[in-house]
Amino acid sequence: MQVPAPFEYARASSVDEAIELLERLGPDSRLVAGGHSLLPMMKLRLATPEHLIDINPLAGELGYIAEEGGEARIGAMTRHREVLESDLLARHFPIMRDAEHKIADPPVRNRGTIGGALCQADPSEDLSAVCAALKANVVIRGRGGERVVDMVAFHRGPYETAVGDAEMLVEVRVPVRPHGGSAYEKVERRAGDWAVASAGAALWLDGANVADAGIALSAVNPSGVRCERAEQALIGRPPSEEAFAEAARLAAEDCEPIADQRGSAEYKRHLAQELTHRALRRAAERALAS
Numbered sequence: 001m002q003v004p005a006p007f008e009y010a011r012a013s014s015v016d017e018a019i020e021l022l023e024r025l026g027p028d029s030r031l032v033a034g035g036h037s038l039l040p041m042m043k044l045r046l047a048t049p050e051h052l053i054d055i056n057p058l059a060g061e062l063g064y065i066a067e068e069g070g071e072a073r074i075g076a077m078t079r080h081r082e083v084l085e086s087d088l089l090a091r092h093f094p095i096m097r098d099a100e101h102k103i104a105d106p107p108v109r110n111r112g113t114i115g116g117a118l119c120q121a122d123p124s125e126d127l128s129a130v131c132a133a134l135k136a137n138v139v140i141r142g143r144g145g146e147r148v149v150d151m152v153a154f155h156r157g158p159y160e161t162a163v164g165d166a167e168m169l170v171e172v173r174v175p176v177r178p179h180g181g182s183a184y185e186k187v188e189r190r191a192g193d194w195a196v197a198s199a200g201a202a203l204w205l206d207g208a209n210v211a212d213a214g215i216a217l218s219a220v221n222p223s224g225v226r227c228e229r230a231e232q233a234l235i236g237r238p239p240s241e242e243a244f245a246e247a248a249r250l251a252a253e254d255c256e257p258i259a260d261q262r263g264s265a266e267y268k269r270h271l272a273q274e275l276t277h278r279a280l281r282r283a284a285e286r287a288l289a290s
């Protein structure tokens, strides 16, 4: 079945109006941003919202990338292409450009948004791993105001986030920290495909040692993309091959891949280890050069 079930369509012209519409139309209403995840699900009738609230008119209000208060702030309607092309993001967080180069293709990147990508919470989605590795926070707005949530609390499970009824994600905030480097490694079956497995890593140095680390995997876990045991194994140690190998082994041990058309669980676990090691090595090179 490639035809969506019937639905009513509304356009929101401001964030406040979008929230008001969500509240009025109830839990069977859904926001649509780029539509690259929601519309295919509707065509397959995996999603059957009764009301679609189009937030593309909010591209002006929520489509921005700015540095403010020690953070990079990315509006929820910022398209993948804008993330890819942002020199500000590439300078502070090269992991973002690494990942965007590997996400889908230009037609998808021209429409798909960072807010839609994170809220879809697909376990194979790349920007969730990127934001988790960078220890980003997201801003969720509802009628009662805004709350700021970290990526661990944001991801509740596959396709499930902390965004409640009549709420929307409005902004992603990534702390800009000194002496940092980050990188993303992905294996896909063909260019633009979803990951067989991927790994994001961020390191922050204090002198000769790792002061903090963020490691997150995609496509090898049902949810919860951060690898905290692997991160802890790096802290206080020099950024060496030995430390990276241990962290990569822990990340692979702690992930829960499943066999599917993209590969066996063993193959994905092997990739998780190898890609984590490579991402850490490249993140460290960048941190040392920064």
Ligand SMILES: Cc1cc2nc3c(=O)[nH]c(=O)nc-3n(C[C@H](O)[C@H](O)[C@H](O)COP(=O)(O)OP(=O)(O)OC[C@H]3O[C@@H](n4cnc5c(N)ncnc54)[C@H](O)[C@@H]3O)c2cc1C
Pocket (backbone or CB within 6 Å): 030, 031, 032, 033, 034, 035, 036, 037, 038, 039, 076, 077, 102, 103, 104, 105, 108, 111, 112, 113, 114, 115, 116, 117, 119, 120, 124, 125, 126, 127, 163, 167, 168, 169, 170, 192, 193, 194, 195
């Ligand atoms: C062919 C193809 C290949 C792809 N390959 C990849 C890939 O390799 N890697 C990857 O990571 N992604 C991939 N994607 C997904 C792509 O990145 C989408 O852009 C992304 O998943 C969703 O963004 P969107 O703006 O299109 O969201 P939409 O489809 O509009 O929405 C997705 C969900 O998020 C909700 N939502 C949207 N915005 C908000 C908001 N501001 N607040 C609250 N809820 C919101 C919607 O209600 C919906 O439930 C691919 C997609 C396609 C079609």
